[in-house]
Amino acid sequence: MKLLTKLTLFITLSKLVIVALFVALLPSLIEKIAFQYTNYYLREQKKKVLNVVSRNGVDFYLQGDSSYGSYTMLKEEYISLEPTKLETPIDTIETSKRIVESDTLNYRVLSHTFVYNKKNYILEIGKTTATINQYNDDLQRVALYVLIVLVVITIVTDLIFTRFLLRPLGLIIKTKLLNRRFPFKEHIQPIKTSTQDFKLLDESFINLMDQIHETFEKEREFTANASHELMTPISILQTKMENLMVESELDERLQSRLLEMMKTLNRLKKIVHSLLLISRIENEQFARSGSSNVKDLISDIVEDLEHRLDEKNLKITVHVSPTTIIKNINNDLIFQLFYNLINNAIRYNKPNGSIEITDTLGKDFYSIHVKDTGIGIPEDEIPTIFNRFKKANRSGNEGYGLGLAIVKSIINYHSLELKVDSKAGEGTTFTVLFPSFMTEN
Amino acid sequence: MKVLIVEDEKTLAEEMETFLKKAFYLCDCAPTGKEALEKIGVNEYDFILLDLGLPDIDGLELLQQAKKYATEAAFIILTARGNIEDRIQGLDLGADDYLPKPFSLLELQSRMHAISRRKYGVQDKLTELGEFKIDLKKRLVIHNTNEIELSRKEFDLLSYLLLHKNRPLTRMQLSEHIWGNFADDDYDSNYIDATIKNIRKKLSAFGNTEWLETIRGVGYKIKLR
Structure with missing residues (x-):
């Protein structure tokens, strides 16, 4: 998952959890506040009554009656004042039922005793619980709306800011990691950011890739120069041996020793040729403007290799589309690519084995498979088979260890893909994948 | 020249x-x-x-x-x-x-x-090879009035040996001529042997092929005076 996606998810989820929590707690919170406010209100009322009593005497309320009672029109509030025989002073607020004009209602009731002219009186002030909670729903609704608006605003600002903050990272990934191909030929400018961490990351990437490119360039240059420099002495040796071969005083024994030397020189020549070919491919000295019919290409190669197939008594079957054309390729290199793969399929095959060449047309890729019944490649060796001078030693055949390295460089040069499936002892399948825009039917 | x-x-x-x-x-x-x-x-x-x-x-x-x-x-x-x-x-x-x-x-x-x-339009006269005549232009081997058919590779080998007559050619040199850089010692030497055998077989039905010599341990040569 991308960092931005993760952050977005986290921000949204955490805010939603907070909202849910708040919504769950809101009713009890508001109820508590309402009760507390009611208690406060009742006490204020009590103070007013006591003030009136102390100023005007208790008769201001009683007016000669033994008790006083009054309530508002809808019985939301009531007040009563009467003498009491209770000796212990009380001053409580509690919720209890009262009957007012034959209506039983729930009240929040403040009870208070006080002494006036040596007589005990009890004052009760009540407020229906229904009125206490009458604003709760509205309050809750308003609070919820405000909360939602706030949450949405913070989520939006958070997301905009994280997006802005993470943009350099996205740029680094886009310019430095995606769409970049070994050996990172083009130098890419550092991105602009004030975030120290991204700056460091970006600079490190640039340095690393420049270093890789430089090392690669040096190696390529060395290979090219060394190969050229080796060609001339090899030429001299070869011509000298060829001339020596016809010297009249040369007997058979010397001739066959000279032959051994020529064979060795030939091997050297091939190594140098292959190295030079790889360095030329990496140097992009080949045009990629050719096109080739797959069936014809494979047939040509098979015809060239027929005698080697016969030698091992191998059965070859070719099942490829007769109309498919691959384009934007270098014909010589693609020939060499399949030549090497098929030649390997022969070289590492068992006597009387078989080779199958098939193709599949997928949505994104056109693939050609070269399958043999050979000695196979142990799994742990598969990643290294494309290294130069690596060869499957067990076969006992003499190999130059560069065939697959050439294959790999041709694959890279054409931006193709190569897959290897192998089971030691059972055989190997090499699959070359052409992106569909390189094919035509 | x-x-x-x-x-x-x-x-x-x-x-x-x-x-x-x-x-x-x-x-x-x-x-x-x-x-x-x-x-x-x-x-x-x-x-x-x-x-x-x-x-x-x-x-x-x-x-x-x-x-x-x-x-x-x-x-x-x-x-x-x-x-x-x-x-x-x-x-x-x-x-x-x-x-x-x-x-x-x-x-x-x-x-x-x-x-x-x-x-230069140098016309190869019919080259004599013992009792045989070789027409390089028409790629034919002729014995008296018989035309002997050789495969493309057989004729290539024969004419290469003929061009370098009296000189021993190694199997490697011969396979390099035919396959260029793709030549492979292991298999192609055997193929050269098989091809030479075929040439001898086809020609000896008509005449003597002593001129095509095997040089033990080395290769082949066409010996002509």
Whole structure:
């Protein structure tokens, strides 16, 4: 998952959890506040009554009656004042039922005793619980709306800011990691950011890739120069041996020793040729403007290799589309690519084995498979088979260890893909994948 | 035929000269571009073998200049540079052939031979091979009035051996001629043996093939006086 996606998810989820929590707690919170406010209100009322009593005497309320009672029109509030025989002073607020004009209602009731002219009186002030909670729903609704608006605003600002903050990272990934191909030929400018961490990351990437490119360039240059420099002495040796071969005083024994030397020189020549070919491919000295019919290409190669197939008594079957054309390729290199793969399929095959060449047309890729019944490649060796001078030693055949390295460089040069499936002892399948825009039917 | 070898590597030039003299070519050597131009100005050559990596003049430039004087000569470019552009440019500038170093002298002579036939219209008389006659142009082997059919590779091998008659050719040299850089010792030597066997079988039905000798441990040669 991308960092931005993760952050977005986290921000949204955490805010939603907070909202849910708040919504769950809101009713009890508001109820508590309402009760507390009611208690406060009742006490204020009590103070007013006591003030009136102390100023005007208790008769201001009683007016000669033994008790006083009054309530508002809808019985939301009531007040009563009467003498009491209770000796212990009380001053409580509690919720209890009262009957007012034959209506039983729930009240929040403040009870208070006080002494006036040596007589005990009890004052009760009540407020229906229904009125206490009458604003709760509205309050809750308003609070919820405000909360939602706030949450949405913070989520939006958070997301905009994280997006802005993470943009350099996205740029680094886009310019430095995606769409970049070994050996990172083009130098890419550092991105602009004030975030120290991204700056460091970006600079490190640039340095690393420049270093890789430089090392690669040096190696390529060395290979090219060394190969050229080796060609001339090899030429001299070869011509000298060829001339020596016809010297009249040369007997058979010397001739066959000279032959051994020529064979060795030939091997050297091939190594140098292959190295030079790889360095030329990496140097992009080949045009990629050719096109080739797959069936014809494979047939040509098979015809060239027929005698080697016969030698091992191998059965070859070719099942490829007769109309498919691959384009934007270098014909010589693609020939060499399949030549090497098929030649390997022969070289590492068992006597009387078989080779199958098939193709599949997928949505994104056109693939050609070269399958043999050979000695196979142990799994742990598969990643290294494309290294130069690596060869499957067990076969006992003499190999130059560069065939697959050439294959790999041709694959890279054409931006193709190569897959290897192998089971030691059972055989190997090499699959070359052409992106569909390189094919035509 | 007169050949100018333009090659700054002295030993290599000498070996080429030795080889070509044995094949009855007349040879001159020029180690620098300047000397080459002087010699081309004075003498007429049939072949100019041109190394591109000369110390004084760029090979391709020399080719252009030399072409003005030696309009009739055939140019063969020999180079260790061997990149594709050089090759294309060389052929565009009018070179007749191109051999990347390291090359086999046998191959060089074979190319020169091919150019002679193509460019100078040198008609191969029917070459006598014991009781047989070989028509290189029509690619035929004839015995009295019988035409003997050989496969393409069989005929290639026979004519290569014939071109280098009286010289032992190794299996490696023969397979390199047929498959070029793709030659592979393990398999192709056996193929050469099998092909020679086929040639002998086809021809000996008509006549004696003693002239096609096997040289033990080395290869084959056509022995002709």
